[in-house]
Amino acid sequence: MKIVHLSASDIGGGAALAAYRLHRGLQRAGHDSSMLVAKRSSQDSSVLAFSPPNGLTVRIRRRFRRLLIDREFSRYRLSRPPGYEPFSDDRTPYGETVAAQLPPCDVVNLHWIAGFVDYQGLFGSLPGRTPIVWRLADMNALTGGCHYDDDCGQLGRGCGMCPQLGSGDREDLSRQVWLRKQKAFGALEPNQLHIVTLCRWMSVVVRESPILSRFPVTHIPNGVDLEEFSPRDRRLAREVLGIPHEARVVMFVSDQLTNRRKGFSLLIDALAGMTQCPNLVLMSVGKGQPPLAGGIPCLHFGHVNNDRWLSLIYSAADVFVIPSLQDNLPNTVLESMACGTPVIGFAVGGISDMVRDGLTGLMVPPRDVGGLRTTILGLLENPSMRASMSEQSRRIAVQDYSRELQVRRYLDLYKSLV
Structure with missing residues (x-):
């Protein structure tokens, strides 16, 4: 079986490392597994680094998209409280060009893709017959931009008035991101996307999500290399x-x-x-x-x-x-x-x-x-x-x-x- 993993990185951070460990485990089991990443830190030849196209038109479009995303977030730079993790837009400068570099495969497995994969660009470009599995490393897929909602209570209402943006506006950036995600996921048939949760809590969160609850969910915890991580004297x-x-x-x-x-x-x-x-x-x-x-x-x-x-x-x-x-x-x-x-x-x-x-x-x-x-x-x-x-x-x-x-x-x- 040929599996391609999409991840922002291969070994940079816990979520990326978990994706890479799964990829290596699949290879050891005899399967054709590869990764496409925005940032490659390993020397693994089966990890492919995304290469943004260099044509003039596509470079102009990429720059325009980056400026638009940055401008919409910039209004919250002063109001955003310190200490929070990144706030991630559903859009990226790369649009549909990431999907264009995916190798032929039987399954696409998404991991932590913030800042790399554009929701509309990916879901609108993949062939409908290619199943997508998304291993949720955090809550970002179903929020208006945060990676953990800090129990703010806004998620079930479609976000808006985001405390992580320091916003009191019901129609703020978090609301717009959430609505775009709702539209992107809504264009998929339920059998096109399969959600993998790592714990029981995330399974409940997904099943209560207004935008992800219609997709099937399987609970598969991460694994650990029991030889590398073993009791030492x-x-x-x-x-x-x-x-x-x-x-x-x-x-x-x-x-x-x-x-x-x-x-x-x-x-x-x-x-x-x-x-x-x-x-x-x-x-x-x-x-x-x-x-x-x-x-x-x-x-x-x-x-x-x-x-x-x-x-x-x-x-x-x-x-x-x-x-x-x-x-x-x-x-x-x-x-x-x-x-x-x-x-x-x-x-x-x-x-x-x-x-x-x-x-x-x-x-x-x-x-x-x-x-x-x-x-x-x-x-x-x-x-x-x-x-x-x-x-x-x-x-x-x-x-x-x-x-x-x-x-x-x-x-x-x-x-x-x-």
Whole structure:
């Protein structure tokens, strides 16, 4: 079977990395899988970099489209509150030219495509007989531009008055983007598009969406490479990383440490009240500088793009903490579990799917900093519980989240559509 994946990037960020891992898994299973991306960072020859056409007319059109999109967003630059993730238009400068560079295939699988794929340009150009599968890495496909709605309450009303734009206008940019998406999706027959959700929460969100609810939905969680992400000897890992053996190590990972949705500041607040915990150390991984941790030693590794090295860091931690305010199915939780490191997180989105409360980790009510502090402290002071959770985390990762299982599920879906 020939599958082409459309993604803004191949390995730049968690969503892109998940797409690339699926692509590689399909190849290992003997299938003809390739990727078409806006930004290629790997050296993989099966990843094709989109090349914008250079003809004079198409370059003028592209420039005009970019200016139009930028102009409509520019009015919100001053009103937009800080700390939010990108706000993505349904239009891109490339129009239908992305679809023109797709290799012949049996199935097109969309991933995180913001800023790269133009909705109308793609859906209006693909042959009606080519099934489209869209793996939803976040909420952007069904919103007026945000990637997570922060529970604003506007989504079911077709957006408008967008808090992430700082707008009080019912007919603002978010409303216009939502209406264009409604029109683009409305031009598709229900059997032309199949939605893949990564967690139960997203399945509910899609089924309640005014624009996506008429399309079939299949729940397929991401998989993890169980060889790359595997428990390493903790003593050795700490020696390599320069961490004292007696340290109590809390780990945090985010592609961007400043992303408010990932809740790093809430973890810092929780740790600030744990001065009675001896030998406490915070490890962080991601782009940017971690905030001050109230006198707690912090070992920051920056951006890590080597999975084996990352597994060593996970293995050195006593607990991995993910205080996300809203999330889908973050790769970091699967990676931590595969390495045998228990997870503590807020009970939101797909985190609740992966973390079996009391078995592989512990769940805390969202935004409850005091509860987060108490839970972290309790687990750090209970080595027998950590050991049991470590064993169960690895077991659940192997049982439910192997990449081979993910690939089989996608192949079953593809075969049902072709």
